[in-house]
Amino acid sequence: MTMSPGIRKLALTAHVSASVGWLGAVAGFLALAIGGLTSQQSQTVGSAYLAMELLIWSVIVPLSLASLVTGLVSSLSTTWGLFRHYWVLAKLLLTILATVFLALHTQPVGRVASLATERTLTSADLRQVRIQLVADAGAALLVLLVNTTLGVYKPRGMTRYGWRRQHQQKGSQP
Amino acid sequence: MADLDRYPGVPRWVKVFGIFALVLVLLFVVLHLTGRGLGDHGLSRDHAPSGGRPASPEPGHR
Numbered sequence: 001m002t003m004s005p006g007i008r009k010l011a012l013t014a015h016v017s018a019s020v021g022w023l024g025a026v027a028g029f030l031a032l033a034i035g036g037l038t039s040q041q042s043q044t045v046g047s048a049y050l051a052m053e054l055l056i057w058s059v060i061v062p063l064s065l066a067s068l069v070t071g072l073v074s075s076l077s078t079t080w081g082l083f084r085h086y087w088v089l090a091k092l093l094l095t096i097l098a099t100v101f102l103a104l105h106t107q108p109v110g111r112v113a114s115l116a117t118e119r120t121l122t123s124a125d126l127r128q129v130r131i132q133l134v135a136d137a138g139a140a141l142l143v144l145l146v147n148t149t150l151g152v153y154k155p156r157g158m159t160r161y162g163w164r165r166q167h168q169q170k171g172s173q174p
Numbered sequence: 175m176a177d178l179d180r181y182p183g184v185p186r187w188v189k190v191f192g193i194f195a196l197v198l199v200l201l202f203v204v205l206h207l208t209g210r211g212l213g214d215h216g217l218s219r220d221h222a223p224s225g226g227r228p229a230s231p232e233p234g235h236r
Contacts, residue, residue: 086184086185086187086188090188090191093195094195097199139198155185155187156185157184157185157187157188160181163181163182167179
């Protein structure tokens with residue numbers, strides 16, 4: 001896929017913005033999950049889960065999809081490619097994993113939020129799920145930090161496919 | 175110069191990264207299979223409302 005340098009920069013800017021925004025939103029989600037689990041104020045507990053549901057649907061899901069799409073566009077429009085370098089491949093797999101993981105967690109967040117709208121949550125209500133939400137948000141934050149690190153450091157290492165393509169291109173040059 | 179034409183192999187960081195990712199995925203799958211993870215089983219198990227009083231009333235709540 002060939003793109004003009006201006007469009008490539010735009011795609012990269014969109015990708016960085018979406019990815020960093022996703023990271024920040026997950027950090028906020030983790031803070032709310034911890035607040036919802038540990039707060040002694042029932043009003044805070046209920047509000048935290050309602051805010052988490054809003055955050056996941058209005059910020060986290062759109063940003064995760066935007067990060068995935070803009071990442072695909074950025075990689076395919078540059079010489080980095082999608083399957084040529086291990087760091088790009090690792091980022092792709094982690095992004096897909098985090099997006100799928102996120103999709104699985106919209107339901108439990110919705111259930112806790114729905115219960116919070118019905119009545120005041122006690123510390124025992126859905127405790128297992130609430131603990132799991134904290135653990136999963138922490139894991140998601142770690143995955144996104146790894147993704148950011150990979151994107152900045154771009155560790156060396158070409159895949160066998162990338163190596164072959166590079167040699168083919170060298171061979172075709174006069 | 176024949177060495178330059180040979181694929182240098184998978185870098186060490188990729189191997190470490192792969193093992194780490196595999197362990198995490200296996201852990202996730204095991205947690206789900208044992209019913210400790212999220213999903214319908216985990217939710218239905220402890221979804222039963224406690225019906226008790228709130229952990230603590232909000233300030234000013236009587």
